[in-house]
Amino acid sequence: MxxxxxxxxxxxxxxxxxxxxxxxxxxxxxxxxxxxxxxxxxxxxxxxxxxxxxxxxxxxxxxxxxSGKEEARLIYLGISSGVHIAHKKTIFIDIGGGSTEVVTGDQFQYHDLDTLELGAIRLSRMFLSDSDESQVSLFVYEKMKRYTKNKMLRTIERMNRDEIELAIWSSGTIINLAEIARKMYKKGGSKRDLVLERRDLKAVISILCSLTLDERKEVPGINTDRTDIIIGGAVILETLMEEFALNEIVVSNRGLRHGMLIDYLQRHGENLQLEKMSVREKSVLRLGRTCNINEDHANTVASLALQLFDSSSKIKLHNLGDSERELLKYSALLHDT
Incomplete structure (x- = not known):
């Protein structure tokens, strides 16, 4: 690729x-x-x-x-730069055709990363014959899961699953499985904000395995270019969710190419002042600059507004919290747009 x-x-x-x-x-x-x-x-x-x-x-x-680890680092940059997670310990996973990248970290840095020789195409070719377009039996599916689990044991043990607070996963295979689940079980849900629950994934896998290759092409939401490899990707996805005890994952459409962009900007000295900002802060600043705000004036107004917010909170004039404080800050920064 x-x-x-x-x-x-x-x-x-x-x-x-x-x-x-x-x-x-x-x-x-x-x-x-x-x-x-x-x-x-x-x-x-x-x-x-x-x-x-x-x-x-x-x-x-x-x-x-x-290298696989450099690919994992770039995927982390791509996903983390597009979501607001602050200091939540998050697991980022991307399932490709030949490898799967696993990263733990937060908004500002990764803590651990690894690459697994597991991919939707690789696993499908190992266990599912190109000429066999029949259903996938439970025996074969469980055999694929055992192989997958053995390949990822060391990574799972090292990444300390008990501390994970959020899971954000990317790649075409994951997006497609989430879209199938949305079409089947979350009618009316937004395609923009995909969340995949493990119970829905299990139901989707059961249906996909019970169908022939041609029948899979008729499944609502499926990308027909992936019908021959989607079960291989589903095996990796389900096994990782089970081993990391994840009941649901957030699905991102960002990945390697977005990470390449962030890496390029950082290496060329662009936007370095934004590195420690949250995604929301960056978005507000970019909007303000697009509207040609006076940044010094906007920062002064925001500072004064937050001082009033904090002092009035101390004397019990309001019981508003951090989310309202954040909204006040951004409103003040953009007050002159």
Whole structure:
């Protein structure tokens, strides 16, 4: 798998897009276009990876093969930069085709990370024949789970599951399983804020295993490009949820390519003052700057408003809490927009 980031530099602004998606940049004053591309599990393990990269270089694309742990770090950056979790100890997991990345951390730093030689494609090819389009028996499914559990035991033991407060997972396979569950069991729910419960996942797995490959293509919400590998991904997902004692997970559409963007900005000295801000703070600041607020004035108003809030709280004029204080701060910062 190759992920790429295109950076367009101009005197006034920078814009970024995923090269392989075919998105175009059309801003005035462009001075140069920089492509940052990385290759992951499939290329890491390919016997002819050197030849493969040389062929890519002939097209002008210089691809860097990253390690599994570097992939995990970039995935962490991508997911954590798009959610508000503060200091909650969170587990971030991304199930790819050939590997699964597992990270624990909070909003501001990761605590531990690992990569597992487990992926939706890899597991499906090991246990499910390409030519066999029949149902997946309970015997085969449980065999896949035992293999998966054995491959992740050391990682699970090291990451101290008892302290985990939140679980945020990404990847196309996870998103698709959550979408199937939403269509079947959460009718009317928002596609934007997907949460997958373990009980719903079990029900979805039971249905998928009972169907032939062609029948799976008719399941509501399924991505037909994933019908042959989705059970392999489901095995990894269910096993991880069981081993980390997770009843539900939050599903994110962010991942490696978003992490590449954050990493690029950090390495080039961009937005370093925002690193320790929460996602909400960053969003408020960006909105304010878009509206050309006077930042010094806005910060002064916010400071005075918070001083009044805190002092009136001390003398029992109100019993409002941290969430109301946060809203007051952001309202004050944006009062002049």
């Amino acid at each position: 190759i992920r790429a980031l295109r950076a367009s530099r101009s005197s006034k602004r920078k814009t970024y897009s995923r090269v392989l998606s075919g998105e175009n940049l059309s801003y005035n004053g462009v001075r140069r276009i920089e492509i940052v591309a990385v290759a992951t599990s499939a290329t890491r393990e390919a016997k002819n990876w050197v030849v493969f990269l040389e062929e890519l270089r002939k097209t002008g694309l210089d691809v860097k093969v990253i």
